Amino acid sequence: MTVLHRTADLPATTGGTGAIDVVTEAPVCAADLDPAVAGRARRRRVMASGLVQEVTVPPASGAQNYTALLVPECAPGEGPGRARPLRLVWQGQRQVPGVGAGTRLRCVGVVSFRDGRPTIFNPRYEIIAKQVSR
Numbered sequence: 001m002t003v004l005h006r007t008a009d010l011p012a013t014t015g016g017t018g019a020i021d022v023v024t025e026a027p028v029c030a031a032d033l034d035p036a037v038a039g040r041a042r043r044r045r046v047m048a049s050g051l052v053q054e055v056t057v058p059p060a061s062g063a064q065n066y067t068a069l070l071v072p073e074c075a076p077g078e079g080p081g082r083a084r085p086l087r088l089v090w091q092g093q094r095q096v097p098g099v100g101a102g103t104r105l106r107c108v109g110v111v112s113f114r115d116g117r118p119t120i121f122n123p124r125y126e127i128i129a130k131q132v133s134r
Contacts, residue, residue, distance in 0.1 A: 035118075049072065052102065064094055068096075070087075086119070
């Protein structure tokens with residue numbers, strides 16, 4: 001018999017929601033996404049929020065990696081447009097529910113540089129709902 005963990009059995013640190021802990025994660029800044037500035041610290045865990053600009057759906061016969069290009073909102077004081085787009089790659093996935101062009105995301109992961117582009121593999125993510133005014 002297989003025993004599954006109930007929400008009540010989860011550690012109290014997550015609150016049982018699985019939500020991203022934005023208090024302990026450093027927000028992304030333009031320097032985190034520039035390989036020339038990153039220097040020796042080639043990998044760093046960050047939290048990025050922004051708009052998905054484009055997605056790449058894998059072909060049926062190729063590698064099963066769903067890729068999204070996120071345009072992050074930089075930390076205050078860095079000016080608009082300074083951050084480079086951040087590539088998010090979900091390995092082994094043909095699709096990721098809710099993630100498409102125009103979706104606002106908050107994600108957490110380790111930034112590494114592949115082909116000179118900042119990349120997070122298998123990020124934890126939350127979809128940020130649009131605010132409805134009444």
